[in-house]
Amino acid sequence: MFDLSAFDLSAFDPSTLAVPIVGAPMAGGPSTPALTAAISAAGGFGILAGAYLSPDALRAEIAAVRAATDAPFGVNLFVPEELVFDAAAFDEYRARLLPLAGMFGAELPTAPAYTDDAFAAKVDVLLDERVAAVSFTFGAPAPKVYAAFADRDIATVTTVTTLDEARIAVASGSTALCAQGIEAGGHRSTFEILADDSEIGVGDLIVAVAGLGVPVIGAGGVGGVDDVRAILAAGAVAAQVGTLFLPTPEAGTRAAHRAALADPRFTATATTRAYSGRLARALVNDFVRDFTDVAPPVYPQVNTLTGPLRRAAADDPQVINLWAGTGWRGARPASAAEVVAHLNPNN
Template sequence: MAGGPSTPRLAAAVSTAGGLGFLAAGYKTAGALRAEITAVREATEAPFGVNLFVPQPSVARPGELAEYARTLTPEAERLGVEPGEPRYDDDDWENKIAVLLDLAPAVASFTFDVPEPGIIEALQDRGVAVTVTVTSRPEAERAAAAGADSLSVQGPEAGGHRGTFDATAPGDPTPLYALLEDLAGLGIPLIAAGGIATRADVQEALSRGAVAVQAGTAFLQAEEAGTRAAHRAALASPAFPATAVTRAFSGRYARGLSNDFMRRYDPVAPFGYPEIHHLTSPLRAAAAAANDPHGINLWAGTGFDRCVAGSAASILARLSD
């Protein structure tokens, strides 16, 4: 839940209520991550986790980036901003790993790839359990071979970015429950992610071989979440009845509520993460400030219409009781 919804208050509330709250480290500096881990520890004695994006080589093509920037000019002018610089960076990777090794949260989870074995071993030596997001059997086998303690099995129903190791792939279309059954024989704990919105979803995932579930969209309307006002309103609005997968906002496939930006620009958006994320960032910020749900990424999984608003504790209870 990088980009705002994840907050220390939310992570602490979920952990205090008996779940395992998570901080999203994406799009933050190592210093900001350190401060947020400290804030969670000040708010709860319960364990919690931190999720990092594993950097991958750039797949962007300069000419395509320039053309997409030109295509976005009318949208930028409408919002009164300039497009951002489509730059590549590694999201302060090494410094964030150093923070995890220093502060040792209970769990470190990784998305987009498998961290090198030396990092996994170093974290485990510090008492940090390591989980890796996977979307297919080949990815799962690679993560297990690298020494991960558990796998977060992300089905195509999940909101936000697909955790595929191939930055240009939409991911295995196999539904979550079938994917869980396919991976059950790997001999490693599986955590189900994608479309988990009700207690029935939780029970179904557990019956298919998962030892736990991971919920993101279910907590977007939590009182403690940092979800933008326009995003909260869209989740409950009949004007946004369905989700779709797009690369228009970030240059990498992600699922969100279908809006005008996605419909207009997905057909022409090239691949290029994080370059396009930085390119569209000023546009999304301006749209959010204007409370315009058609100009921001409304990340959500397919179960969004079965989710409810309330405290994190009440949402967790609804999933588990």
């Protein structure tokens, strides 16, 4: 058992942060223990991405964060949702991808199985490790999950995109909300895979959910300190930031992704299901243009399908997923601590 005696295990309250900046969990590579630790050590609150990690790997990454800082931090999990598998839509999409996969020598799986990403086992890890906070994306788990964390004095943050989702989260026991506006990069946290995106901006969403009796973190479109100030002015107690941390040396961002953030060839972002089957905001590249209109809403199987292609084309920014929010032009190479300081509205 890891020795927890040196760490602050009090439940996370986003309204008490020295710097009102929360580091967004960015699963699939960019999120690292070093990045999480650096954000927390700088006075913000880092959230480690637990998605796509095995329970043992998650436990090891938590230990790595604790080895780097004694500041509190959180961990994010994806809430699973299993749909009836649309085999015909999946097969049609796979066929459309085969020519591109062939160019890179990527073998695409034929019928990847549904996985819940070991959600229950990772909940057990987080209960055991007693991190300061657990955040949820893609839904609100059962009330008993929130209650189990409350019993361990672990705060819970549920990412929402609508007022209805926020009401569900608070009724289920979430102790804070992350109001994710349409401007945010990466996956949209809609509670249902098949749901249309409400496309509510972060400011309007904060105002809509601010009266539910829990602290609200605002997420989406941060390109500089003025955006942080606008989020706070709307009623949030902190701003969650992801894209601006992508170029930091602590992040595990691919080189092609880092370069694309500063590449003038990329002029816009858009939401797409092309990479994972779930809506996510990315820089518009050839893959987004070619496959957004034909990708089926099948998650996580589409994510598994495109994985080999994305790995084989890791150096090609026209193929890989370039997750980015609308404030991506503010991303600059700098340390995570420098980014936190630059975004500090109290400076």
